[in-house]
Amino acid sequence: MARRIAQELEEARSWEGAHDVRPLDGNVRRWTGLLLPNNPPYNMGAFRFELTFSLNHPLEPPCATLRTPIYHPNVDLKGRVCQPLTTHVHWKPTTRAIQVLQDLLLQLDSPDLQQVLRPNVAREMQERPEEFRRRAEEHTRLHAEPRPDPHT
Numbered sequence: 001m002a003r004r005i006a007q008e009l010e011e012a013r014s015w016e017g018a019h020d021v022r023p024l025d026g027n028v029r030r031w032t033g034l035l036l037p038n039n040p041p042y043n044m045g046a047f048r049f050e051l052t053f054s055l056n057h058p059l060e061p062p063c064a065t066l067r068t069p070i071y072h073p074n075v076d077l078k079g080r081v082c083q084p085l086t087t088h089v090h091w092k093p094t095t096r097a098i099q100v101l102q103d104l105l106l107q108l109d110s111p112d113l114q115q116v117l118r119p120n121v122a123r124e125m126q127e128r129p130e131e132f133r134r135r136a137e138e139h140t141r142l143h144a145e146p147r148p149d150p151h152t
Contacts, residue, residue, distance in 0.1 A: 002028055002029070004057075004058065005028050005029060005053055005057065005097070006028055008096055008097040008098065009021065009022075009023070009028065009031065009097070011096065011097070011098045012031070012033070012097055012098050012101055015098055015101065015102070016036075017035065017036055017101065017102060017105045018033045018034060018035055018036065018049075018101055018105075019033060019034045019036060019046065019148045020032075020033050020034055020148070021033035021101075024050065029052065029053040029054075029055075029057075030050065030051070030052050030053070031049075031050065031051040031052075031097075032048060032049065032050050032051075032067070033048070033049060033051075034046040034047065034048055034049070034145060034148065035047045035048075035049050035066075035101070035104065035105050035108060036105075036147060036148075037105065037108045037109050038105075038109050039109040039110070040133070040137070041133050041136035041137040041140055042070070042072075042108055042109070042136065042140055042144070044137065044140050044141065044144070044147075045068075045140045045141070045143075045144020045145060045146070045147060046068075046144060046145045046146065046147045046148065047066055047068040047070060047108065047144055047145070048066070048067040048068045048145060049064060049065065049066055049067065049068075049101075049104065050064070050065045050066075050067055051063070051064050051065075051097060051100065051101070052065070053097075058093040058094070058095070059093055060088075060091070061085075061086035061087070061088070061091040061095070061100070062086065062097060062100055063086070064081050064083060064086065064100060064101075064104050065078075065079045065080060065081070066079040066081060067079055068143055068144055068145060069139065069143040070108070070136075070139065070140070070143070070144075071121060071135050071136040071139035071140070072108065072111060072118070072121065072136070073111050073112075073113065073116050073117070073118050073119075073121040073122035073125055074107055074111055074112055074115055074116065074117055074118075075108075075117060075118070076117040076118060077118075080117065081104060081107065081117075082112075082115040082116070082117050083100070083103060083104060083107060083115075084115060085099070085100060085103045086100060111125065113125070113126065
């Protein structure tokens, strides 16, 4: 299955929603890269992710973690993401890694208040949206990596 993961890595490298996707420490079962959100308040930065594949992949889903701190209701303080696509209930062996990354980017762009890992952030987003946006923008400014030049 390492061959399939290597093929999926090439797919992910050509996707415009991420940048610098590569094996972490030369391990094809652990990837790193930058996600490039499209929508405010996160579109002013890039967010480092890690995608880890088990030895049983594709029978088991990969695990996505954000390594860049983010002020988001669906991402906990350790970078764990509540991503239904990668739960054992929804996972299908035919699902590709690029679909996991696309789903993760969609979740960053459009938070799901039904899949909350940080209730206080979700409550703020619902009850005080301007304050949420201000905090999320400030957090992005302080912690996110610079967005790469689209021409490189």
